[in-house]
Amino acid sequence: xxxxxxxxxxxxxxxxxxxxxxxxxxxxxxxxxxxxxxxxxxxxxxxxxxxxxxxxxxxxxxxxxxxxxxxxxxxxxxxxxxxxxxxxxxxxxxxxxxxxxxxxxxxxxxxxxxxxxxxxxxxxxxxxxxxxxxxxxxxxxxxxxxxxxxxxxxxxxxxxxxxxxxxxxxxxxxxxxxxxxxxxxxxxxxxxxxxxxxxxxxxxxxxxxxxxxxxxxxxxxxxxxxxxxxxxxxxxxxxxx
Numbered sequence: 001x002x003x004x005x006x007x008x009x010x011x012x013x014x015x016x017x018x019x020x021x022x023x024x025x026x027x028x029x030x031x032x033x034x035x036x037x038x039x040x041x042x043x044x045x046x047x048x049x050x051x052x053x054x055x056x057x058x059x060x061x062x063x064x065x066x067x068x069x070x071x072x073x074x075x076x077x078x079x080x081x082x083x084x085x086x087x088x089x090x091x092x093x094x095x096x097x098x099x100x101x102x103x104x105x106x107x108x109x110x111x112x113x114x115x116x117x118x119x120x121x122x123x124x125x126x127x128x129x130x131x132x133x134x135x136x137x138x139x140x141x142x143x144x145x146x147x148x149x150x151x152x153x154x155x156x157x158x159x160x161x162x163x164x165x166x167x168x169x170x171x172x173x174x175x176x177x178x179x180x181x182x183x184x185x186x187x188x189x190x191x192x193x194x195x196x197x198x199x200x201x202x203x204x205x206x207x208x209x210x211x212x213x214x215x216x217x218x219x220x221x222x223x224x225x226x227x228x229x230x231x232x233x234x235x236x237x238x239x240x241x
Contacts, residue, residue: 002030003052007037007070008059008086013107014038017057017086020116028124039063040070051077055123060087071099079166080148082123100202134184138162138172145172147187151214153178153198165203191233193222201237
C-alpha cells in the first residue's frame with residue numbers, strides 16, 4: 001500500500017489536494033492511504049510515525065514551522081521518501097534541492113491538477129527503479145549501492161572511487177572499468193561527463209562551459225566532446241525537479 005501524508009494549514013486546499021491525489025491513484029488502481037496534517041509541527045510530532053510515508057506533500061508557507069523546516073526534520077529519518085512542495089511562491093528552489101524535493105507545484109497555477117498528476121506519475125516510475133542496485137566487492141567488503149545514493153564515480157588508473165551520500169566517511173573503491181559501472185547503473189540521472197567521471201545529476205547545482213558544480217562545492221570538469229550531452233542531461237533532470 002502506498003502511504004501518503006499531506007500537510008497544509010489551509011483546510012479547503014488540503015481537501016482539494018487530497019481529492020486530486022485520490023482521483024489519480026484510483027484511476028491507476030493503486031492501493032493507497034492518505035493522512036492529513038494541519039501543520040508541520042503536527043506532522044513531525046512524537047505522536048506521528050513519519051517513517052511510514054512513501055510520499056509527502058508539504059505546503060511551504062505554514063505558521064510556526066514552514067514546509068522547509070518540516071522537510072529537513074523529515075529527511076533526517078526518511079532519506080528515500082518523495083517530497084513534493086505545494087506553494088503559492090517559487091522562492092525556495094535552492095532550499096528544496098537540499099531536502100531533495102522532487103517537484104514544486106504552484107497552488108494558483110491553472111494546471112495545478114495536471115501538475116499533481118504528473119508529479120505522482122514521475123514518483124511511481126521512480127519507485128519502480130528503487131529496486132535496482134549494484135553490488136560489488138569493494139575495499140570495505142561487499143556493499144549494495146542504489147543509484148540515488150551515488151553522487152559521482154571517479155576513475156583513476158583503473159581504480160574507481162564511489163562518492164556516496166549516505167556514508168561520506170567511507171571510501172568505496174574497486175578495480176574495474178568505469179564503462180561497466182555506467183552500463184550497470186543504467187539510471188536516467190547518471191551522466192558520463194568525462195572519461196574519468198560518471199555523475200549523478202540529481203546532485204548538480206549548476207553547469208557552465210566545461211565545469212559542473214555539485215552540492216557541497218564539488219566541482220568537476222566536463223570533457224568538450226561530452227558537453228552537449230551533459231548539458232541536455234542537466235536540463236532534463238533539473239527541469240524535472
